[in-house]
Amino acid sequence: MTGRLRWRWLTLCVLTALPIVGLAMGGMLLLPADGGEEFRWAGWSVFGPALAMLVVLVPLQAAAEEYVFRGWLTQAVGAFLRSPWCALLPQAGLFAAAHGWGTPWGFADLVVFGAAAGWLTWRTGGLEASIGLHTVNNILAFAFSAATVDGLKSDETAADATWPLVAFDVASIALYTAAVVWLLRRRPTARTAPAPLPPVQPPAFATPYAPVTGFPVAPPWAGRPAPGTPEIPAQESPVQEEPHPWSGATTDR
Numbered sequence: 257m258t259g260r261l262r263w264r265w266l267t268l269c270v271l272t273a274l275p276i277v278g279l280a281m282g283g284m285l286l287l288p289a290d291g292g293e294e295f296r297w298a299g300w301s302v303f304g305p306a307l308a309m310l311v312v313l314v315p316l317q318a319a320a321e322e323y324v325f326r327g328w329l330t331q332a333v334g335a336f337l338r339s340p341w342c343a344l345l346p347q348a349g350l351f352a353a354a355h356g357w358g359t360p361w362g363f364a365d366l367v368v369f370g371a372a373a374g375w376l377t378w379r380t381g382g383l384e385a386s387i388g389l390h391t392v393n394n395i396l397a398f399a400f401s402a403a404t405v406d407g408l409k410s411d412e413t414a415a416d417a418t419w420p421l422v423a424f425d426v427a428s429i430a431l432y433t434a435a436v437v438w439l440l441r442r443r444p445t446a447r448t449a450p451a452p453l454p455p456v457q458p459p460a461f462a463t464p465y466a467p468v469t470g471f472p473v474a475p476p477w478a479g480r481p482a483p484g485t486p487e488i489p490a491q492e493s494p495v496q497e498e499p500h501p502w503s504g505a506t507t508d509r
Contacts, residue, residue: 261382261384262384265382265384266387266388268439268443269384269389269436270391272388272439273388273391273393274392276431277389277392277393277396277428278396280425280427281424284420284421284424285400287421296405297403297404297405298402298404298405298406298407302402303399303402303403306399306408310399310402314394314395315387315391318387318394319383319390321351322383322387322390325350325351325374326347326370326373326374326377327377327383329346329347329350330344330347330377330378333346333347340375340378344371344374344375344378345371347370347374348369348374349367350370351366351369351370352366352367352370355413355414355415356413356415356416358414358415358416359416359417361417361418361419361421362415362417362418362422365414365417365422366415368426368429369429372389372429372432373385373386373389373390376389376433376436379437379440380436389429397414
């Protein structure tokens with residue numbers, strides 16, 4: 257893992273999931289409604305504020321689930337196992353169980369989603385692909401409920417899905433997974449972060465100054481020989497004696 261979100265890769269995954277999940281949601285709308293109820297438009301006064309709230313809150317909710325199940329749980333189990341599937345399958349089952357027990361089809365759909373999201377996390381080296389799919393899927397699903405009269409008041413979850421809905425959803429998950437793998441081959445991304453450099457160890461005996469050897473020697477100055485210069489004996493100059501004032505003198509009387 258790189259230890260951080262790769263925002264460009266996350267944006268690319270979101271843009272890839274939008275048409276795929278949107279097409280699957282459109283196919284679900286063509287299916288006959290349960291109980292024969294028809295779609296009733298809630299109006300922009302209800303749908304507009306609800307959509308704004310969903311765009312702000314749903315990414316946080318989806319990212320939190322991905323960090324728990326595909327991030328922390330998968331790595332905690334996978335650290336002791338060699339095969340990635342031994343860590344991906346348990347988290348997929350726990351992810352499905354966390355959404356409640358509904359129909360067998362709905363539970364199987366959540367297991368498939370969890371397994372695909374976990375495999376994409378392992379394959380891409382990050383949570384961006386799973387966060388992108390999870391966010392787009394939840395926003396579109398909640399947006400359709402917000403557009404329906406009293407749609408957000410329903411307590412049904414993905415675990416209560418019927419088999420026709422599951423068929424469209426599983427097809428979109430498979431198509432998205434294939435698209436991400438294709439993009440990953442065309443745009444290789446960094447999967448791991450560089451290892452941190454080891455700390456520099458200080459010396460055993462650190463000294464603020466360089467060690468001084470020998471004795472301090474005074475620098476030479478003018479008029480004094482440098483240390484170690486042999487002394488030359490001084491030569492005495494001959495002294496000329498002045499003649500005595502009485503030597504060789506004559507006396508005149």
